[in-house]
Amino acid sequence: MTPKAEDVIVLSPDEFPRYWYNILPDLPESLPPPQNPPTGGDRIAELQQIMIPECLRMEFSDNRWIPIPDELREVYIRIGRPRPLMRCRRLERYLKTPAKLYVKREDMGSPTGSHKINTALAQAFFAAKAGFEGLVTETGAGQWGSALAYATALFDLRCVIFWVRFAYNWKPGRRIFMQLYRGEVHASPSPITEVGRKLLEKDPNHPGSLSIAISEGLEYARVHDEFRYALGSVLNHVLLHQTIIGLETLLQCEKAGIQPDIMISSLGGGSNFGGFVLPAIGEVLKGKRQCEFLAAQSLAAPNLVKGEYRYDYADAAGTTPLLKMYTLGHDTEMPVIRAEGLRYHAAAPIISYLRYKGIVRAVAYAIDEKEVFEAARILAQTEGITPAPESAYSAKAAIDEALRCRESGEEKVILFSISGHGFLDLDAYAEKLFKEELRR
Ligand SMILES: Cc1ncc(COP(=O)(O)O)c(C=O)c1O
Incomplete structure (x- = not known):
């Protein structure tokens, strides 16, 4: 043995692989689509302003196999x-x-340190190709923030990261890693967004959560046109890259x-x-x-x-x-x-x-x-x-x-x-x- x-x-x-596998066309029925909230506002249309266009196309694609660009494939092999x-x-x-x-x-x-680099590279690649200045994101464990900082540095983009406060306090090593790759790291809730300020008013030591950090990142993307939001999990295109x-x-x-x-x-x-x-x-x-x-x-x-x-x-x-x-x-x-x-x-x-x-x-x-x-x-x-x-x-x-x-x-x-x-x-x-x- x-x-x-x-x-x-x-x-x-x-x-x-030369292609990512998209399971959507193979599901027995269509995946229930996103919906706008009953309280009003076209949140689905708003995604066009905050997400990376190529990733948004992938999110709803019917193609079973989606080609991995050669240039990106080479980077995957390098890592x-x-x-x-x-x-x-x-x-x-x-x-x-x-x-x-x-x-x-x-x-x-x-x-x-983790699988998160697989989608970070893809998202940074497509954002750079589309001419954006930077990406903004959330991170929980710090693995996703590290991956996006690394990937954006490789493709000459800026990177802003909202990091769940208690994990930020726990992991100074990861913080330095993100900074080494030019990541701008904020403990979340942070004073630089409306969402963050409201929570800090209630509790200056708020420990934060991934869903709060996402709200902060989205708010940042809404007011910074030159930035797009990159998500590290949940969405169809993220699973696709993985x-x-x-x-x-x-x-x-x-x-x-x-x-x-x-x-x-x-x-x-x-x-x-x-x-x-x-x-x-x-x-x-x-x-x-x-x-x-x-x-x-x-x-x-x-x-x-x-x-x-x-x-x-x-x-x-x-x-x-x-x-x-x-x-x-x-x-x-x-x-x-x-x-x-x-x-x-x-x-x-x-x-x-x-x-x-x-x-x-x-x-x-x-x-x-x-x-x-x-x-x-x-x-x-x-x-x-x-x-x-x-x-x-x-x-x-x-x-x-x-x-x-x-x-x-x-x-x-x-x-x-x-x-x-x-x-x-x-x-x-x-x-x-x-x-x-x-x-x-
Ligand atoms: C190493 C590692 N594994 C797993 C996860 C869980 O995320 P997901 O379910 O998107 O893989 C994370 C999230 O930060 C992570 O850092």
Whole structure:
């Protein structure tokens, strides 16, 4: 059971996808479209003024395959794509499971630490081509802000980032990373927007949330014509850009001669989960494959597990069009967790629809995150992978599934994705795993 060379399934740069996969035309029915709020205002038309035109076209495209421009493909290859798929024999042995565990490594080689770079590069590329001066965004964990700062620097754009305040305070290393790549970082709620000022009046130490940071970013984009808004999750075009993860994975499965029985990843808004599973779901929908899909969430924001499937806003202030999603309510307060990237009130419309149809399942783990960080420790000590706090949820769900196989004796092929590394999250590890030792 020692690791073997053939357990590392790599692809050559030539094999990196030439197209993104758009699942919209393969869904059994049209995805419920965005709607304007009943209170008035044409929010859908307003998107033309705040979003990157090419991304907006992709958002509603009917084309199954959307070409990745050659220039952008080269950048993806420069940042280390395709990324490996690896068999986890040491973890299998540790768990005494007959299941076969494979991990897709978005953490490995990512210059910013996670899968977020996959859409950041695409959005910065199209914004630069269209001649905009900069991009503005929100960030929760800081992974998306880091990715967008990096991508905008590469394409000579400016970058303004509203970062959920308590995560901003936790992660000075990520802040410096964003600044190194010329990102202008504001703790959110911030005094530079109307939305932020109102919240700070009520509570000068407001911890913030992803949906508040989105409201601030949108407000900034509305008053700065030369800027466009870039979103790091939820929207169709973001999931589309992330499908390079799943397309690589399917090719790697084919090379290794394996058929996944279940694919697992963490889910906040749904971008890494969607990117990982949508190409396989497309094949399931065409009857070409059988596979289960499991999203791992936190009970702090169990949008797929406990949310309602209905129209809701994507931001806290309610300034976006309404999207049909599993939602906890856009103004719901959610407890602070270390996996800040999972603390979002709703799941992407595409993933929500697939959950509604029973194609995607979800599980949510306790708010104290002890079991999740324990899974991260096991993954680190068996496979030498240090997951980001968000990615540790994926590891936890994969370990649980492998343990179920130990009970049932099933030799399932379990594929899970590690969306990012935790090198800049070691204080979270300290708090969750070593607090007692540190006190001594
Ligand atoms: C490493 C990592 N994984 C997962 C997530 C969750 O987001 P999403 O559901 O869009 O993949 C985040 C969000 O910040 C993240 O940074």
